[in-house]
Structures are given as structure tokens and as C-alpha cells.
Amino acid sequence: MLEINNLMVFYENALAINNLSMQVNEAEIVGLLGSNGAGKSTLMHTISGLTLDMKIKEDRRGGERITILGEMKFRGKDIMNTKPSDRVKMGIVLCAERHPVFPESNVIENLKTGGYLRKQSEVKEMLEYVFNLFPALVELKKREAGFLSGGEQQMLSIGTALIAKPSLLLLDEPLLGLSHAIQPKLVEAIKRIRDETGIAILVAEQYARPLLRILDQGYVIENGSLTFSGTGKELIDNPDVKAAYFGV
Amino acid sequence: MLENVLIYGLINGMVLALLAIGFALTFGISGIANFAHGALYILTGYTVWVFLHTLGTPYLLAIFLAMAITALIGAAIYNVILLRIRGMRSSEIIATFALALAILEAFRFFGFVGAKYTLPTFVEGSVSVAGVIVDYQRLILIGVGAGLVGLLWFFTHYTKTGLAFRAIAQVERTALTLGIDSDRMATLSLAFGAALAALAAIVLLPLGQITVETGLNVLLNALAICILGGLGSVTGIVAASLLLGYAQIITVTYIAPHWLMVVTLVAIFVVLLVKPSGLFGKQKELEERV
Numbered sequence: 445m446l447e448i449n450n451l452m453v454f455y456e457n458a459l460a461i462n463n464l465s466m467q468v469n470e471a472e473i474v475g476l477l478g479s480n481g482a483g484k485s486t487l488m489h490t491i492s493g494l495t496l497d498m499k500i501k502e503d504r505r506g507g508e509r510i511t512i513l514g515e516m517k518f519r520g521k522d523i524m525n526t527k528p529s530d531r532v533k534m535g536i537v538l539c540a541e542r543h544p545v546f547p548e549s550n551v552i553e554n555l556k557t558g559g560y561l562r563k564q565s566e567v568k569e570m571l572e573y574v575f576n577l578f579p580a581l582v583e584l585k586k587r588e589a590g591f592l593s594g595g596e597q598q599m600l601s602i603g604t605a606l607i608a609k610p611s612l613l614l615l616d617e618p619l620l621g622l623s624h625a626i627q628p629k630l631v632e633a634i635k636r637i638r639d640e641t642g643i644a645i646l647v648a649e650q651y652a653r654p655l656l657r658i659l660d661q662g663y664v665i666e667n668g669s670l671t672f673s674g675t676g677k678e679l680i681d682n683p684d685v686k687a688a689y690f691g692v
Numbered sequence: 693m694l695e696n697v698l699i700y701g702l703i704n705g706m707v708l709a710l711l712a713i714g715f716a717l718t719f720g721i722s723g724i725a726n727f728a729h730g731a732l733y734i735l736t737g738y739t740v741w742v743f744l745h746t747l748g749t750p751y752l753l754a755i756f757l758a759m760a761i762t763a764l765i766g767a768a769i770y771n772v773i774l775l776r777i778r779g780m781r782s783s784e785i786i787a788t789f790a791l792a793l794a795i796l797e798a799f800r801f802f803g804f805v806g807a808k809y810t811l812p813t814f815v816e817g818s819v820s821v822a823g824v825i826v827d828y829q830r831l832i833l834i835g836v837g838a839g840l841v842g843l844l845w846f847f848t849h850y851t852k853t854g855l856a857f858r859a860i861a862q863v864e865r866t867a868l869t870l871g872i873d874s875d876r877m878a879t880l881s882l883a884f885g886a887a888l889a890a891l892a893a894i895v896l897l898p899l900g901q902i903t904v905e906t907g908l909n910v911l912l913n914a915l916a917i918c919i920l921g922g923l924g925s926v927t928g929i930v931a932a933s934l935l936l937g938y939a940q941i942i943t944v945t946y947i948a949p950h951w952l953m954v955v956t957l958v959a960i961f962v963v964l965l966v967k968p969s970g971l972f973g974k975q976k977e978l979e980e981r982v
Contacts, residue, residue, distance in 0.1 A: 492869055504776050532871030540869060546862040553849070557859045560852055561871040601866075608870050 445470050445644055446491065446536075446612055451514035453490055453668075460486040462668040464514075468612060468646050473638050473658055475679070476648040478665035479688075484648040485541060487665070488616045491516065491646070492538035493528035500527070518612070533561055535611035541620060543601040547590030551581055554589050554600055558607030566609055573641070574603040577633055595626040599633075606637070613637070615647040619654060627654045634658065656680055664688075695822045697938070697945050703830050705937025706837035707896060709930050711910050712917035713840065714888025716929050719918070721857045721881035724774060725785050726766075730911030731792035732886050736762045736893040737902040738804055740811055751812065759890040766886025770879045778878070796907045809902040811894075833895045840891070844926055857881065916956045920963050922970020931972060935959075 446468040453461035461483050468474045478484045489495045490512060499510040516523050518534055526534070546554050555574060559567030575582050578599040584592065589600055598618060605613060615634070619627050635658045638645055649655055656662075659676035664685055672685055679685055715729045726732075736758050743754035773791065777783040799805075818827035848854040860867040860877045868874060889910075900906075921932030936959055943955045963970060 494865065494868060497868060497874075501778065504778065505780070527873070528868045529871045529873040529876075532869070537871075538869040540865060544863050544866040546859050546866065548862055549855070549858055553855055553858070556852075557855045557867070557872075558870050560856050560859075604870065 445519050446646070447515075447517040448491075449515040451487075451490065451516065452512070453486055453495060454511040456509045460668050461490065464665075464669055466663055466670065466673065468644050469661075471638060471642045471644055472660040473634065473645045473647065475652060475655055475659040475662040475676070476646060476665060477650070477652045477662060477679075477685075478648070479650060482665045483668040484650075484665060485616055486668070488538060488540075488614050488646075488648055492536055492614055493523075493526060493531045494538070496525070497528050529561070532608055532610075535609070536614065537605045537608045537610035537612070538614040539602050539605040539616065539618070541616040543594065543597040545589040545592070545597050545600050545604070548588060550586050550588050551592070551600055552585045554604050555581075555607050558604035560608075562607070562609050567607060570607045570609060574606055577606075577636060578603055594621050595623070595630075598622060598630065602633070602637075606643075610643055613643050613645045615645060617649055618647060619649060619651065631655055631658060693945065695824050697941055699821055699824045699826060701938035701941040702934070703826070703834060703937075704941050705930075705934035706834050708913055708917055708937050709933035710833065710837050710840070710888075710892040710896060712914040712921075712929055712933060713844070713926070714885040714892065715911075715914040716918050716921075716926075717844070717888060718881045718885030721861050721884075722770075722878040723781075723861075724770075724878065724882065725781070725788070726769070726882060726885055727785055727789035727911060728769060728792040728795065729885065729889050729914055730907040730909070731795040732762050732765065732889040733893045733910045734799065734902065734904065734907040735765070735795055736890040737811065737897040738799060738809070740894065740897075741809055741902060744811070755894050759887055759894065762890035763883045763887040767879045767883040769886075770875075770882045774878075774882075775875070792907065792911065796904045800904045804902075805904065807901060810900070811898045811902070813898040829895075829898055833899075836891070836895050840888075841926055841930055848926075853880065913956065916960050919960050919970060922972045925972060928970060928972030932970070935971075 448467065449465045451461050451464045452459065464487065476484055476487065486495065495510065495512060499512065502509055512524065518531070518536060521534070523531060523534070546557065549557070555571060556567065559570070562570075580596060581599055581603060584596060589597065592600060602615065602618065618630060618634070622630065631654050634645060634647065637643055647655060656676065656679065659679065662674060662676055662679035663670050664672035672679070672682060674682070711733070715726060718724055718726050739758040739761055740754050743749040743757060744751065749757065769788065769791065773787050774784055777787060813827070813829040814832055815828040818825050819831070848858055856867065856872045856877060859870070860872055860874060864874060917929060917932045917936065920936060921928035936956060939955050939959065940952055943951050
């Protein structure tokens with residue numbers, strides 16, 4: 445459903461994404477593994493349109509510091525010049541790194557904000573689904589999001605993204621900063637989302653070990669280009685990948 | 693004497709709240725300090741006057757048309773002027789202030805000066821409240837102010853656009869990833885702020901004369917309230933307005949009327965010294981708020 449060919453992203457003269465091609469198929473969980481600064485977040489932002497938004501705002505002020513080249517297609521449609529809100533309408537929703545919730549709004553308000561572009565009935569339906577997926581949020585409905593724990597904020601932030609009704613959900617480092625007790629639960633939830641709703645998920649992670657078993661496809665990114673791609677199983681078996689990313 | 697202070701303090705507080713709330717709303721949502729706020733206030737007054745006296749439009753219709761026009765001008769300010777300098781705070785202030793001066797001086801240039809520029813009150817007459825004579829227009833303004841605060845609270849908590857306003861004010865990037873468009877929100881925030889300036893003008897201008905100078909006074913009052921209250925919430929704006937409203941009336945009643953403006957400036961000075969984020973401000977830094 446998502447097809448990227450020869451994508452290049454420059455920040456000033458720095459090459460953040462270098463000639464990258466990849467794809468995500470319908471109802472797949474795809475892993476994007478890489479260390480800090482490898483280009484994971486830049487790629488996620490470029491797919492969701494945030495990089496383009498930044499570029500447009502820069503250009504208006506007369507700056508020309510961001511360049512995006514290449515081809516990006518979503519369900520056959522070119523999205524290189526589609527602004528973020530239209531990409532959300534098409535079904536591409538990003539849940540950014542470090543669970544960025546709206547701290548001064550309460551949990552239910554956060555979730556409803558996710559339904560900005562959706563009909564009331566769709567929002568209601570998805571709310572039910574999110575509370576079913578993360579029952580812990582039910583008790584916290586009226587709590588201000590800024591007062592939630594890291595794990596709760598991550599659940600809220602994924603929940604909010606789900607209310608936006610994605611067909612491709614981009615999760616940027618969902619496990620970052622979470623305790624080892626919570627990580628497997630979240631991984632289980634990610635798998636449930638795909639199994640129960642058929643949403644395709646592209647998940648970027650640095651410490652990928654807990655994720656490995658649920659991946660259909662995996663890519664390894666280094667210095668802005670892909671150094672490995674294959675099925676989840678090939679990823680696990682590859683000795684280089686093992687040594688570099690799973691601490692074996 | 694005391695009843696007088698109590699009642700007119702409340703009225704004065706509501707006047708200040710009406711003047712400031714549009715400015716605070718725009719800034720709260722999009723981070724844009726619209727220094728043309730006072731000019732839009734005066735522009736609405738003259739627009740209603742022109743509708744009434746030159747075109748003979750019925751009062752109620754003139755009011756709605758003037759509000760709509762001012763709101764559209766607000767939206768245009770973002771899309772024509774601010775779009776290119778978005779995010780450069782001092783440029784935004786300079787541009788909107790320049791626009792304010794241009795609007796106000798244009799009215800002076802075209803001869804909109806004199807005692808004939810007044811608007812009729814909604815209802816003639818007055819009533820005695822606890823022995824104090826209060827005219828109906830001032831009672832109406834209390835009602836409009838209180839109603840507006842309630843309405844805004846409902847709007848920002850229970851409507852999609854209201855929730856989106858609060859979202860983009862808190863974390864812009866997350867709002868973008870959920871399909872909330874930042875240009876659309878900024879346009880709406882300026883249109884709303886302008887419409888609120890228009891509403892304030894419509895309710896308050898019948899109490900006096902429409903003059904070009906009022907435009908800058910309105911801006912100064914709005915800034916004072918926002919600095920005093922902190923731009924965190926509607927609550928802060930209302931509390932600051934009442935505080936300053938009573939302080940002004942007490943000064944006028946017990947000291948001397950010509951100290952009025954000093955009260956405002958001293959209040960700004962003290963708050964900036966003691967609590968720069970404003971009395972109700974949430975962690976926001978000084979430079980973030982004008």
C-alpha cells in the first residue's frame with residue numbers, strides 16, 4: 445500500500461535520507477530498525493508529511509533548507525506534495541516518538557481530538573475499540589494527560605492515533621522509555637491492532653528485540669540508507685543484524 | 693459609596709474582559725499577538741455607524757454584518773500578511789501594529805472625527821440596583837460578558853474545532869499528525885479573535901463616542917489584562933479583568949480619576965516583577981506572551 449522509491453531528504457547540506465526504497469503491504473507489521481540518528485524519525489516524518497509541512501513553512505519565509513526528492517505512493521496515489529492533513533484523510537497517521545500527548549487536556553479530550561477529521565459515529569466506534577484495547581485508560585478518562593505515567597501516555601498516544609482511523613499507522617519508537625514489564629504488553633497490543641482491524645503498521649525502533657516476533661517484514665536503516673531488508677525471520681537469523689541491534 | 697464601587701467595579705471588569713478575550717484567544721491558539729486588535733474594534737464601530745447612517749440598514753442587521761466583515765478581515769490578516777512571517781514573533785507584532793496604525797490613521801484621514809460618531813444603546817433607560825443607578829446597556833454588557841465566557845468554555849471543551857484549537861495550542865506537531873491543519877487553525881483563530889473584538893465594540897461603543905484614539909487604548913488594556921492574567925486560560929483573563937476593574941474603580945472613587953491609567957501600568961509592572969508568567973499563567977515564559 446505504501447511504496448517509496450529513491451527517496452532523498454536533505455537538511456541544508458546534510459543528507460538525512462539517502463536513496464531509500466521500501467514498501468509496506470496491506471495488513472502487515474513492518475519494522476524499521478536503526479540506531480540513534482540513523483534517519484528513522486526523518487523517514488517517519490517524511491511519510492506522514494511533517495517534513496513537507498516544515499519545508500513549506502521554511503519556503504514561505506524565504507529559506508530553502510529542506511529538499512525532498514524521489515517518489516512516494518500510497519495506494520497508487522502520489523503523495524510527495526500532499527499536506528499532512530490530507531494524508532491523515534487518506535489514512536496515514538503518525539504516532540510520533542516520546543508519546544506526545546496534549547498534556548493540559550484530559551484523556552477523553554485527547555482521544556476525541558484524534559477524531560477531528562472523522563464522523564461522530566466513527567469516533568464513537570473507535571473509542572470503544574481503544575478502551576477495549578487499553579482498558580487501563582477507562583479509569584483515567586478525566587485525568588489530565590500530563591499527569592499520566594510514561595506507559596499510560598504511550599497507550600493514550602497510540603489510542604489517539606487510532607481514533608483518527610488510519611489504514612497505515614506509523615509508530616515511532618513506541619517502546620522508548622518504557623519498563624520491561626510494560627514492553628511485551630504494548631507489543632501484544634500492536635499485534636492485536638493489526639489482527640483485529642487490518643491496519644498496516646510501520647514501527648521504528650532502536651531496541652527491537654521485543655518486537656521481532658511480530659514483524660512480517662523488516663528493514664535496517666543506517667546513515668539514511670537501508671542496509672538490510674527481508675522477512676521478519678530473515679531479520680532474526682541474520683548474524684550482522686543480531687550483533688548490531690539485538691545485543692546478542 | 694461602597695455599593696457604587698462594587699457594582700461599577702464589576703462592570704468595569706467585564707468591560708476589560710470583553711476587550712481582552714479576543715486578543716487572548718488568538719494568541720492562545722496560534723501564538724500570534726494581533727496588535728491590530730484595537731484597530732479592528734474601532735473599525736467595527738465605524739462600520740456599524742456607516743451601515744446605520746449612510747446606508748440606513750436596521751441596527752441588528754448592521755451589527756451582524758459588521759461582525760462578519762471584521763471576522764473576514766481577521767482571516768485576511770493571516771492569509772495576506774502573516775503567512776510569510778509566521779513564527780517570527782517580532783515581525784508579527786510589527787506587521788500587525790503597522791496595520792493597526794494604517795487602519796486608524798485612514799479613518800482620521802477620511803474625516804471620521806467628531807461628536808456625531810456614536811452608536812445608539814440597545815435599550816434606553818436605567819434601573820436602580822441596591823440604590824445605585826445602572827443603565828440597561830451596562831447590564832447587557834455584564835450579561836454578554838458572562839454569556840461569552842460560558843460559551844467559550846463550552847466551545848473549547850465540547851466541539852471538534854474547540855478541541856482542535858486547544859490541541860494545536862499545546863503541541864502543534866501532534867495536532868498536525870492527527871489531521872489538524874495549522875494554517876486553517878491560525879486563520880480561524882484570527883477570525884474568532886477579530887469577531888470577539890467586534891462583539892466588544894458593538895456592546896461597549898454605545899456607552900461613549902467612537903474615536904480613533906480608542907483603538908490604541910483598547911490594545912493597551914488587552915495587553916495589560918493578558919500580562920496580568922497570564923495567557924493560560926479564560927479563568928485567568930476573567931480574574932485579571934475583575935482585579936484590574938475593581939482596582940481602577942477604587943482608585944477613581946477614593947483617590948482621583950486622573951490616576952486611572954497609572955493603576956493599569958503599575959499592575960503590569962508589579963506582576964512582571966513578582967510573577968512574570970502572569971497571575972494564572974502556566975509555566976509560559978515572558979517572551980512567549982508578547
